[in-house]
Amino acid sequence: MKHISILVPKGAILASLEGSRQLLTQVNGFFAMRGEGPVFTVELVGVTQETQASGGRFTIHADTVIDKVAETDLIIIPALDGDLQQALEDNKEFIPWIVSQYNNGAEVASLCLGAFLLASTGLLKGRKCATHWMAANDFRKMFPDVELVTEKIITDENGIYSSGGAFSYMNLILHIIAKYAGRETAVLAAKVFAIEIERENQSSFLIFRGQKDHEDEPVKQAQEFIENNISDRISVEELAVKFAIGRRNFERRFKKATSNTPIEYIQRVKIEAAKQILEGGRKNVSEVMYEVGYSDTKAFRSVFKKITGLSPMDYRNKYNITFS
Template sequence: MYTVVVLALPDVIAFDLATPIETFGRVRLPDGRPGYRLVVAGHEPSVQAGPLRLAVGEGLDAIERADLVVVPGRNDPLQPSPPAVLSALRVGAQRGTRIASICVGAFTLAEAGLLDGRDATTHWLAADELARRHPAVRLNPDVLYTDNGSILTSAGASSGLDLCLHIVQRDYGVAVAADAARLAVAPLHRPGGQAQYIVRNRATHRTSTLQRAFSWIEANAYRDLTLADIAAAAGMSVRTLTRRFKDETGQSPMQWVSGVRIRHAQDLLESTDHTVDRIAAQTGFPTTSNFRSQFGQLLGVTPGAYRRVFRPQPSGSREGPPGPPGVAVARDLRSRRR
């Protein structure tokens, strides 16, 4: 049996804290024995978790007995972590203890120096800030989780469940992990990555010198556009337009157009029953195959797979079990960002 220590840090996100407790706590081996022993630990006897006040079972010395330490995210991940927690994580890592983060819990691992030179991910909304604060981390915001052997990270909300199921499969094999996934009413492996949840190419900086171009592209992305068209609408030369797009967005103007078209296609996949062919034509892609190719390259899933995740099924639908509980949270987050 593996011992899993879940850290309850000040201001912990209750969802992130509960995910490993529920997932690992319900794992049963073929003979009926539990697969994991769960411990909730911290450096304070109780912590605030949003509107909840939670008692903490053990102190940080529990990490010494852990096979796996899980670090949930905190509501404000930019607040410094308690030094005692960082020290305990470093000691655990030096001893070879597996350490995993959920969502913005990656900030705590990065603060402890455990992600330097390693692949990592976090919630896409926080990815830029993590990269800015910790440039030595090899950040990949598009994946659902990363596994460096002893150090693991996951993206937002439901990705913590993906990571926990991945760990169960590592520890006990596919059959036990599949049973755990069925208990969670979740797929053992979700198609694609975090890329399908990212709200792309929506200009939010009203002071941008490209605001005129952004607005025009938003209204005209369905058309067969050229660089000259965009430059004329923006009132600048093609050369200036290209330079400013690179400086302000890190993309070329046509890459930006493609991102806007993909976002418009996401909206139609979520809100209509239009065919993929029709959506490709409505959003400005020259062919359906071009649309499918660009959609897959940018989001990591097919248009059909994306629709199955994000388009609610009619009441009483029999098209399969609901997705991971965090999918609804991710969808709400995307809506609030629009």
């Protein structure tokens, strides 16, 4: 039987905490219906027996506290709410316990913004991690030694898991159920809880927001120039000349400041504009393509799908608000 410790941090988002508990305990229910014993022991584990959540609106009663858990098989860190720097300070007592348990063979999973607490342990250094796309810039700034993969729904690397934004935590829990209790059980859980199984990509949900929380003023001006001239074809050479910086130096500074190369930034800005047009209007794909500065249909479709995971037509069909 696998022992699972769902942490109860201060500022936990209840949906991910209680949702995970329900999914995992339901697995035991499935086995009981077949006359078999439980596969999971699921405990809520806090630093203290009672913890405030959702801005003090709720009090969570933990089953036990970390000092009393000598050994566990899986630690689940739920999503955090509010100011993340403060949340890390409020929950720093978990960190040595998580590290100790991982070094003793436990696996660790973070859900959505729980990735910030997981990254604070140092266990993610040099590894891939997913989190909510809205927090991507803050995460990269705070944990530059972690490879953030904003497009991923889940990551699974050397006993460390993470999930993307919001309710994508359900896909990670299903992934864990499949590993621990078998794919058949995970499929059954997906059906019972009406979860779309095997989603791998959250790119179509992303809203690109350029990283501007930096001190490189010429790069910031270049970002604004790109954003204000979406319909133009802008080259890296043109930007370097315009802001009087050698091309190689410009590319290096731009990547350091924004976490994107200039070409990536130009593409993301244009595709974000294309997405907004496809969502809110009735223009066809060719009209949208020209409006955001592309003249090659194949290139536009290729870049669009690379960034969003969908073709322009599929994206419009899925998200357009004017179509009935």
